[in-house]
Amino acid sequence: MFAAPPQAAPAPAPAPAATAVTPAPVVKLTRAERKAEKKQIEATEKMALAECKKMSGAEKTACKKDAKAKEKAAMAELKAKK
Numbered sequence: 001m002f003a004a005p006p007q008a009a010p011a012p013a014p015a016p017a018a019t020a021v022t023p024a025p026v027v028k029l030t031r032a033e034r035k036a037e038k039k040q041i042e043a044t045e046k047m048a049l050a051e052c053k054k055m056s057g058a059e060k061t062a063c064k065k066d067a068k069a070k071e072k073a074a075m076a077e078l079k080a081k082k
Contacts (some may be wrong), residue, residue: 028081028082029078029081030082034078034081034082036073037078039080040076041071041074041075042071044070044071045068045071048066048067048070048071049067051063052064052067
């Protein structure tokens with residue numbers, strides 16, 4: 001007899017909304033905070049280098065390099081907060 005009317009294809013599901021990634025808030029330090037943090041970094045390096053004095057040879061050299069690298073990384077992080 002009569003054929004069934006063609007069925008409409010279901011509508012495609014809407015694409016998921018793109019989630020906006022918000023960058024981490026930039027921490028601004030005051031001049032006094034920056035100065036205090038810099039002094040702390042320098043004091044930490046001085047203590048680390050003092051510990052290196054107890055060592056000798058390659059161990060002492062590695063210790064000094066490690067202390068300098070940590071200080072440099074901390075200073076770079078401090079500069080990024082500027």
